[in-house]
Amino acid sequence: MSWTDERIEQLRSMWEKGLTASQIADELGGVSRNAVIGKAHRLGLKSRPSPVKATEKVAKPVKAPAAPKPASPAPPAPRAAAPVAPRPAAPMPKPEPKPVVEASDEDSSEAPPKPDAPRIVSIGPGGFIRQGPGDQQAPIPPAPPRRLVPAKPSPEIADKTSLLDLNDRICRWPMGHPGEPDFHFCGVAVNPGFPYCVEHCGRAYQAQLPRGTRRPPPPAPFGGPRVR
DNA sequence: CCCTGATTCGC
DNA sequence: GCGAATCAGG
Numbered sequence: 711m712s713w714t715d716e717r718i719e720q721l722r723s724m725w726e727k728g729l730t731a732s733q734i735a736d737e738l739g740g741v742s743r744n745a746v747i748g749k750a751h752r753l754g755l756k757s758r759p760s761p762v763k764a765t766e767k768v769a770k771p772v773k774a775p776a777a778p779k780p781a782s783p784a785p786p787a788p789r790a791a792a793p794v795a796p797r798p799a800a801p802m803p804k805p806e807p808k809p810v811v812e813a814s815d816e817d818s819s820e821a822p823p824k825p826d827a828p829r830i831v832s833i834g835p836g837g838f839i840r841q842g843p844g845d846q847q848a849p850i851p852p853a854p855p856r857r858l859v860p861a862k863p864s865p866e867i868a869d870k871t872s873l874l875d876l877n878d879r880i881c882r883w884p885m886g887h888p889g890e891p892d893f894h895f896c897g898v899a900v901n902p903g904f905p906y907c908v909e910h911c912g913r914a915y916q917a918q919l920p921r922g923t924r925r926p927p928p929p930a931p932f933g934g935p936r937v938r
Numbered sequence: 939c940c941c942t943g944a945t946t947c948g949c
Numbered sequence: 950g951c952g953a954a955t956c957a958g959g
Contacts, residue, residue: 730942741952743942744943748945759942
């Protein structure tokens with residue numbers, strides 16, 4: 711098996727989605743876990759909690775047996791005493807014309823790592839990740855805490871099929887990526903009986919049989935999403 | 939043992 | 950560029 715653009719895209723999506731290298735390898739088929747990891751690294755998308763990479767801990771907030779701060783005589787009685795969060799009731803005048811999700815607050819010294827990035831990754835074209843209903847799947851995007859503002863229909867997608875335009879008769883194939891300004895859905899008439907149009911059914915249900923094991927019925931119209 | 943991801947290194 | 954072998958933590 712070779713790393714075609716499509717397979718690479720799948721790898722990216724799954725990797726970013728938090729699937730393990732094994733799972734990804736299994737999904738893609740034809741490659742080993744190592745191959746996936748190796749490729750992921752070469753693609754530059756590594757990191758992610760690895761068991762053998764926990765080195766680096768300067769100040770550990772452990773049970774602090776030693777109080778390196780003999781200074782403050784007053785015992786810190788910080789939080790936990792105010793159940794009611796005094797919402798600053800921000801002025802919040804009007805929704806900015808450009809709801810830019812900027813994280814530009816506080817010090818500018820050094821705090822580039824924004825660990826919590828509730829990114830919504832779409833397995834766009836080619837990615838198509840099947841998932842059994844009760845299947846595992848890491849904690850989805852932890853609700854974005856940020857105060858979001860009124861969704862604003864961008865003129866750019868005004869004539870494109872938005873999430874709200876979806877129905878049983880039009881193709882739901884995502885075009886672009888969620889979050890991006892021009893994200894929309896295919897929107898053309900569906901292939902009767904499927905959520906996508908004929909063209910995208912071809913993409914969504916293309917057979918990828920490598921992995922010997924499962925691969926139940928090849929007959930049906932299409933393979934259909936896995937059932938495990 | 940099993941699992942993980944990271945790295946190395948011959949190809 | 951690729952991925953098996955190897956390493957190393959959980």
